[in-house]
Amino acid sequence: MIDAYADPGDPDCRGGLGYLWWLTRRQPGRALAGATLASVWMALLAAAPWMISKAVDEGLEPGNMSALVGWSVALFAVGAFNAWLSVMRHRTMTRLRMDANFRTVKVVVGQAVRLGAALPRRTVAGEVVTIGVGDVQTIAFSLTALGPGFGSIVMYAVVAVLLLDVSPLLAVVVLTGMPVLALLVGPLMARLQGAETEYRERQRLLTARIGDLASGLRVLNGLGGKGLFADGFRRDSASLREQGYRVGAVTSWIQALGVGLPTLFLSVVTWLAARLAAQGEITVGQLVSVYGFVAVLVVPVSFLVEMGYQLSRGVVAARRVVRLLGLEPDPDHPTAQAPSEAAELRDPMSGVRVREGELTAVVCGRPADGAVIVDRLGRYLPSDVTWGEVRLDAVPLADVRRRVLVADNEADLFAETLREMVSGREERDADAVTRAVWAAACEDIVRGLPDGLDSAVSAQGRSLSGGQRQRVRLVRALLAEPEVLLAVEPTSALDAHTEAAIAARLRESRAGRTTVVTSTSPLLLDRVDRVQYVVDGRVAATGTHRELLERETGYRALVARDAEETEGAVR
Secondary structure, eight states: OOOTTSOOOOOOOSOHHHHHHHHHHTSHHHHHHHHHHHHHHHHHHHHHHHHHHHIIIIIITTTOHHHHHHHHHHHHHHHHHHHHHHHHHHHHHHHHHHHHHHHHHHHHHHHHHHHGGGHHHHSOHHHHHHIIIIIHHHHHHHHHTHHHHHHHHHHHHHHHHHHHHHOHHHHHHHHHHHHHHHHHHHHHHHHHHHHHHHHHHHHHHHHHHHHHHHHSHHHHHHHTOHHHHHHHHHHHHHHHHHHHHHHHHHHHHHHHHHHHHHHHHHHHHHHHHHHHHHTTSSOHHHHHHHHHHHHHHHHHHHHHHHHHHHHHHHHHHHHHHHHHHTOOOOOOOOOSOOOSSOOOEEETTTTEEEOTTOEEEEEESSHHHHHHHHHHHTTSSOOOOEETTEEGGGSOHHHHHHHEEEEOTTOOOOSEEHHHHHHTTSOOOHHHHHHHHHHTTOHHHHHHSTTGGGSEEOGGGTTSOHHHHHHHHHHHHHHHOOSEEEEESTTTTSOHHHHHHHHHHHHHHTTTSEEEEEOOOHHHHTTSSEEEEEETTEEEEEEOHHHHHHHOHHHHHHHHHHHHHHHHHHO
16 A cells, blocks of 8 residues: 555646546556456356256266266355455455545655645635545545456456357347447446546535635624625535536436336346246256356346446546646746845835835734735735845745744644644744743643643644634744745734733844734734835835824824724723
């Protein structure tokens, strides 16, 4: 099975079938073993009726007990050996399926990491969730049908050959039955692919809506939009249900034909064999063998229909994976070197200037404007931002990520200990962790946990409050010690006492290094070196907090409103 740390290989992204074939080619030995075991297993199933006919014709009918016992022992031995083959076949195909599952997970996760910050702009969260929850399993199960499917073809051929010894007419009827079945079921397979594709697309959109609802429920409730959003979700859910009914209708027809047509077809074979026996053209033993062949042929025919069904669904799921793998990250074509020393960041679109070594605040009437400015300064959005004398997008992206850190309140928190959560990928010195915890006023969080920094914290910090999660994210950002720290609303969910402590400690912790915060809190703004007041996406005024309070009425009104809200929260 695939090594969790090994390279999964380069997937074939030309289409759904190409991707499934790539998964098969990545484990040729296992695929060949599965097909071989399935072929031998099904061939021996077909051999059982033939052996029974020999036992009847050579032992039972003439009264030859030694022949009867010999064929009976042979039949038992073949049955026991075939049972072992069935176990090995199932085990092999399970390993093939799990390898395909893990390999797909690895290439999808690798692509998500490769896209990085561009992922949310390239696709919706529902697409990735749907692939991880459903499509990966669908792809894996579609490969499981390959071994039995190949074995079914072999068994079908073996039965046809054995029937030649009984009656050429019966052999011809059996050989022509499969093309007839394919002609009847084939159009339904194509229709299933179309219905399944539409269903998956609607499922993706609904999953994305669920994610939006879960993350913004409080905001929607406060704005009175929860009912409106719920109505839209209800409509989308009903649409998905109706499409599911369409998929179910096609699937039911395929499964019904998969059982009904083989039974009808094989009943014709049985009727012909009975007429031939009545006319004396075949023996009683041969008639018994035909009955046995009819019984075992139900297995390969059903497997072939199931293989077509699983492959049809697998192709649809693989197309979604291929579509995700076809996305490209933000372009990185460096033409200049990053400044050798700390340098000014400048955003021409907004007019924001971030001087090296200063603590700068960006104040916006709409918080979203501040987040967009920070994303441009951090090179998460296309822009004309300059870093010193060079364009930021001309610098190698790795250098930007290493020296400029954007810290926002949506950053993921993974399930691990608090120490691991704030340390990130590197081992951190205990003193450095203590200093960062102090700077973000997190001492009470550490004291409140049973094992302090070594206490386990759930994914996304769900075991913490909103304000505690915000401070933990700030600890992680400070502990990274970037040359440039761009923090989006780092204290928006905190009470006034904690916010005042962080405002004082942040200045001390980041002394001499470039730091930008977006905020309208007077407690924080009074501690920064420079405030840049942004109106409608452009800098309207620059100065200290107290200077802007005196000369900018809009700034004064905005900051005073925030101060009143803070006082109300404290009371």
